[in-house]
Amino acid sequence: MTIRFENVGITVRDLEAAIAFFTDLGLSVLGRDTVSGQWADTAVGLDGNHAHIAMLQTPDGNGRLELFEYIHPQAIETEPTRPHEIGMHRVAFSVDDLDESLEIAARHGCHPLRGVATYGDAYKLAYVRGPSGIIVMLAEELKKP
Numbered sequence: 001m002t003i004r005f006e007n008v009g010i011t012v013r014d015l016e017a018a019i020a021f022f023t024d025l026g027l028s029v030l031g032r033d034t035v036s037g038q039w040a041d042t043a044v045g046l047d048g049n050h051a052h053i054a055m056l057q058t059p060d061g062n063g064r065l066e067l068f069e070y071i072h073p074q075a076i077e078t079e080p081t082r083p084h085e086i087g088m089h090r091v092a093f094s095v096d097d098l099d100e101s102l103e104i105a106a107r108h109g110c111h112p113l114r115g116v117a118t119y120g121d122a123y124k125l126a127y128v129r130g131p132s133g134i135i136v137m138l139a140e141e142l143k144k145p
Contacts, residue, residue, distance in 0.1 A: 007055070007064035008091060012132040013077075015052050015069035021108045021131045022065060025093065025101060025138075027056040030064070036072075048072050058093070065091065080133030083113075090127060090135035098124050098140035105130070105138070118142075 012018040019029060036050040050072040056065045069075070081087055095101040098116065105111070105128045112126040113135070119125060125139040 007066045008088075009066040009068060010088075010091070010132075010134055011068045011070060011075060012134070013069070013075065014131065015054060015067055017108070018067050018069075018131040018134075019054055019056070021105070021110065022056050022067075024104045024108065025095070026059055027065065028059070030055040030057050034071075046073060063093070080129065081135065083127065083135065090137050091130075092137035092139060095138050095140055098126065098138055101138045101140075102126060102128070105136075110136070 010018075023029065032052070032054045034050070034052050036048075040049040040051075041047050050070070052069045052071065054067045056067065057063065081089075083089060102112065102116070108131065110128045110130050112128050114127075116124060116126045121142055123139045123141055125137060128136050128138065130136040
């Protein structure tokens with residue numbers, strides 16, 4: 001049996017704001033759609049499922065995010081997760097310039113949870129609270145090939 005990673009799906013409060021945040025960081029929009037109907041109800045497990053979606057991809061083509069903004073049923077607001085809570089921890093991206101990436105995130109009102117850290121001599125990184133409370137890790141490799 002073969003398995004490969006496809007994408008991470010994230011429900012967001014505001015699809016346009018989430019797209020703007022991730023595209024400013026360097027991802028590109030592969031496609032957008034509105035999904036509903038019996039197939040969507042079955043796949044997702046929600047009756048009357050109706051959502052606007054967008055598929056985004058990293059520049060290297062290896063990472064994808066599928067963003068969902070639910071029309072029906074209405075999205076349920078929850079407290080943003082914290083790194084030690086069970087469930088989705090974070091989405092992580094390698095970036096060429098952490099300082100520039102943090103400036104871009106700040107323009108979207110997204111700031112580090114605590115600050116910038118250095119992991120040994122390998123990475124400079126920060127966790128930011130992204131759109132809809134998503135935790136996004138941005139990491140700059142220190143020893144570049």
